[in-house]
Amino acid sequence: xxxxxxxxxxxxxxxxxxxxxxxxxxxxxxxxxxxxxxxxxxxxxxxxxxxxxxxxxxxxxxxxxxxxxxxxxxxxxxxxxxxxxxxxxxxxxxxxxxxxxxxxxxxxxxxxxxxxxxxxxxxxxxxxxxxxxxxxxxxxxxxxxxxxxxxxxxxxxxxxxxxxxxxxxxxxxxxxxxxxxxxxxxxxxxxxxxxxxxxxxxxxxxxxxxxxxxxxxxxxxxxxxxxxxxxxxxxxxxxxxxxxxxxxxxxxxxxxxxxxxxxxxxxxxxxxxxxxxxxxxxxxxxxxxxxxxxxxxxxxxxxxxxxxxxxxxxxxxxxxxxxxxxxxxxxxxxxxxxxxxxxxxxxxxxxxxxxxxxxxxxxxxxxxxxxxxxxxxxxxxxxxxxxxxxxxxxxxxxxxxxxxxxxxxxxxxxxxxxxxxxxxxxxxxxxxxxxxxxxxxxxxxxxxxxxxxxxxxxxxxxxxxxxxxxxxxxxxxxxxxxxxxxxxxxxxxxxxx
Amino acid sequence: xxxxxxxxxxxxxxxxxxxxxxxxxxxxxxxxxxxxxxxxxxxxxxxxxxxxxxxxxxxxxxxxxxxxxxxxxxxxxxxxxxxxxxxxxxxxxxxxxxxxxxxxxxxxxxxxxxxxxxxxxxxxxxxxxxxxxxxxxxxxxxxxxxxxxxxxxxxxxxxxxxxxxxxxxxxxxxxxxxxxxxxxxxxxxxxxxxxxxxxxxxxxxxxxxxxxxxxxxxxxxxxxxx
Numbered sequence: 225x226x227x228x229x230x231x232x233x234x235x236x237x238x239x240x241x242x243x244x245x246x247x248x249x250x251x252x253x254x255x256x257x258x259x260x261x262x263x264x265x266x267x268x269x270x271x272x273x274x275x276x277x278x279x280x281x282x283x284x285x286x287x288x289x290x291x292x293x294x295x296x297x298x299x300x301x302x303x304x305x306x307x308x309x310x311x312x313x314x315x316x317x318x319x320x321x322x323x324x325x326x327x328x329x330x331x332x333x334x335x336x337x338x339x340x341x342x343x344x345x346x347x348x349x350x351x352x353x354x355x356x357x358x359x360x361x362x363x364x365x366x367x368x369x370x371x372x373x374x375x376x377x378x379x380x381x382x383x384x385x386x387x388x389x390x391x392x393x394x395x396x397x398x399x400x401x402x403x404x405x406x407x408x409x410x411x412x413x414x415x416x417x418x419x420x421x422x423x424x425x426x427x428x429x430x431x432x433x434x435x436x437x438x439x440x441x442x443x444x445x446x447x448x449x450x451x452x453x454x455x456x457x458x459x460x461x462x463x464x465x466x467x468x469x470x471x472x473x474x475x476x477x478x479x480x481x482x483x484x485x486x487x488x489x490x491x492x493x494x495x496x497x498x499x500x501x502x503x504x505x506x507x508x509x510x511x512x513x514x515x516x517x518x519x520x521x522x523x524x525x526x527x528x529x530x531x532x533x534x535x536x537x538x539x540x541x542x543x544x545x546x547x548x549x550x551x552x553x554x555x556x557x558x559x560x561x562x563x564x565x566x567x568x569x570x571x572x573x574x575x576x577x578x579x580x581x582x583x584x585x586x587x588x589x590x591x592x593x594x595x596x597x598x599x600x601x602x603x604x605x606x607x608x609x610x611x612x613x614x615x616x617x618x619x620x621x622x623x624x625x626x627x628x629x630x631x632x633x634x635x636x637x638x639x640x641x642x643x644x645x646x647x648x649x650x651x652x653x654x655x656x657x658x659x660x661x662x663x664x665x666x667x668x669x670x671x672x673x674x675x676x677x678x679x680x681x682x683x684x685x686x687x688x689x690x691x692x693x694x695x696x697x698x699x700x701x702x703x704x705x706x707x708x709x710x711x712x713x714x715x716x717x718x719x720x721x
Numbered sequence: 722x723x724x725x726x727x728x729x730x731x732x733x734x735x736x737x738x739x740x741x742x743x744x745x746x747x748x749x750x751x752x753x754x755x756x757x758x759x760x761x762x763x764x765x766x767x768x769x770x771x772x773x774x775x776x777x778x779x780x781x782x783x784x785x786x787x788x789x790x791x792x793x794x795x796x797x798x799x800x801x802x803x804x805x806x807x808x809x810x811x812x813x814x815x816x817x818x819x820x821x822x823x824x825x826x827x828x829x830x831x832x833x834x835x836x837x838x839x840x841x842x843x844x845x846x847x848x849x850x851x852x853x854x855x856x857x858x859x860x861x862x863x864x865x866x867x868x869x870x871x872x873x874x875x876x877x878x879x880x881x882x883x884x885x886x887x888x889x890x891x892x893x894x895x896x897x898x899x900x901x902x903x904x905x906x907x908x909x910x911x912x913x914x915x916x917x918x919x920x921x922x923x924x925x926x927x928x929x930x931x932x933x934x935x936x937x938x939x940x941x942x943x944x945x946x947x
Contacts, residue, residue: 621791621795623788623790623791623792624791624794624795626770626786626788627786627788627792627793627794627851628794629770630768630769630770630784630785630786630855631805631806631810631854631855631858632783632806632810632811632858633805633806633809633810637809637810641794641805641809642794642805645796646794646795646796649796
């Protein structure tokens with residue numbers, strides 16, 4: 225009988241496994257990852273139609289996928305997570321101005337380079353002091369985190385490096401005089417500095433680099449296919465045409481492709497981009513944009529609500545288990561809980577999210593981005609919840625517990641009828657504060673491919689160069705999300721008085 | 722109630738030593754003694770909240786105890802406080818419990834406050850409510866740990882009256898108190914505690930002639946009561 229059940233279970237699990245497997249195969253998708261916040265001209269949202277992704281890499285992937293006979297599907301991930309995310313198989317390739325370096329080659333495969341470029345220094349329009357990197361010793365130079373430009377700056381001596389997440393912020397600080405220069409990949413300089421009359425690009429080219437498509441080490445077959453498709457695109461001139469439309473065809477790439485033919489295609493996309501760049505929009509126009517983009521923010525807010533709500537439930541259950549083990553468990557369990565609490569409390573949430581999402585899979589434990597986010601936030605907050613419950617339980621007057629004992633209540637009855645309800649009342653205000661903090665901390669889950677409210681805000685803000693307007697909308701949405709929590713807790717507090 | 726040679730190690734340097742006394746039903750004992758003499762600890766031993774050894778320890782049950790403060794469960798109404806143990810431990814139905822509840826509330830003259838939460842009651846009402854909760858379990862003994870020290874003077878009388886009426890019903894009561902009126906108005910016996918020992922036990926009237934046998938500072942303390 226037992227054997228039969230085992231067989232039956234085995235059959236079912238095989239069936240499920242094969243179903244999962246076949247759906248993966250039959251989809252024939254080419255899942256490509258990038259950070260849409262990384263900006264123009266790589267992969268970014270179209271200001272005219274903010275749900276649409278554009279960029280020269282977007283164009284490249286469309287043709288590439290066609291040549292591979294697969295449907296391209298975009299997967300959003302924070303730029304820092306693009307390479308580690310490949311191992312999780314959430315996506316097949318990552319393409320987002322990722323420089324081919326020896327370090328990265330150790331962890332992922334790269335296609336042949338699809339673009340070659342240099343770094344360039346951007347300074348204020350009236351700047352006369354600097355010609356080259358070596359002139360900047362003793363000055364402040366900004367750049368983007370994690371990019372090759374950061375490494376280049378580190379190799380120089382005497383430069384104070386300022387790191388930015390977005391091009392817009394780097395430029396802002398440059399114009400305010402908080403930095404003296406910024407170092408960018410040439411395409412970024414073209415799209416963000418050349419179009420802005422406050423800045424000029426220094427003609428000196430610095431270093432050289434090539435972009436490659438990153439592929440999981442397990443996927444050598446895909447690497448081969450990508451390389452042959454890329455070669456076709458180079459040979460047919462399709463790739464060059466993309467670069468010409470985006471006005472980024474340059475001599476290093478011409479050398480790379482061994483293509484010295486004259487340019488033919490007008491830079492239509494670059495012109496489009498420039499036309500959309502009007503940052504001095506009137507109020508009416510701004511509100512039109514807010515109206516148009518509101519569904520994007522609302523969807524992202526919904527994601528924030530979902531993640532936060534599920535994480536709160538995990539936090540409550542986890543908190544109860546932890547506090548139970550700590551106060552009523554044996555000495556072994558108690559020591560374990562104390563260590564666990566210190567470990568979680570003593571390390572950043574961001575690190576924990578990275579660990580769950582990128583490191584656990586290598587130990588054979590894999591969660592979807594949503595559940596990794598829920599678990600990461602939930603576990604982190606369960607520790608704080610357990611401490612809140614613990615202080616609540618401990619602050620119940622000893623007389624109350626002794627009175628219960630004298631009335632003949634056993635310890636279980638005393639706990640549930642006397643101690644727990646009073647502890648709950650004491651714990652309610654700090655719990656509310658804690659959960660509102662959780663909602664705000666949920667913005668960190670953008671590092672594991674989740675597009676939530678803050679990520680949406682910063683993407684939209686960088687698309688439209690409107691950091692204030694979108695911030696106000698996002699702030700209001702956050703407060704609206706937290707509001708029911710506050711109201712419920714107020715009501716509970718009242719009814720418990 | 723019969724206690725013979727009760728001892729308890731309370732901490733490394735403090736213990737109750739060889740405490741013996743007898744009480745009959747309806748008698749009230751007041752324990753006197755300065756802070757740290759072991760009065761409250763003795764009560765806790767008798768209540769079973771503290772471990773002890775004794776040659777003989779016969780305590781009639783059920784037994785109730787009333788603390789200085791924070792007696793009533795803060796999150797429940799007075800009625801719920803009284804009904805909780807009746808329903809949970811004596812398996813009474815809600816209507817049975819309600820009946821008992823009304824009886825004991827009437828006994829302590831709080832029938833009109835049954836729906837109030839503890840923080841809405843005055844200190845005297847809280848103490849009487851706590852006594853009512855104990856009475857619901859029909860105790861034979863009630864122990865009080867400084868029941869009136871947190872009360873306004875005029876409220877103290879409320880509690881005394883109640884103690885005397887319980888005495889008439891045959892309850893044995895032990896009171897730890899610094900209140901001279903307790904000693905004079907309600908007690909049958911006085912016990913004097915000092916450094917964990919019961920130094921003296923007897924009727925208040927007998928204490929005065931023996932004061933000259935006590936140590937000077939002990940004498941000074943006890944003179945207040947006689």
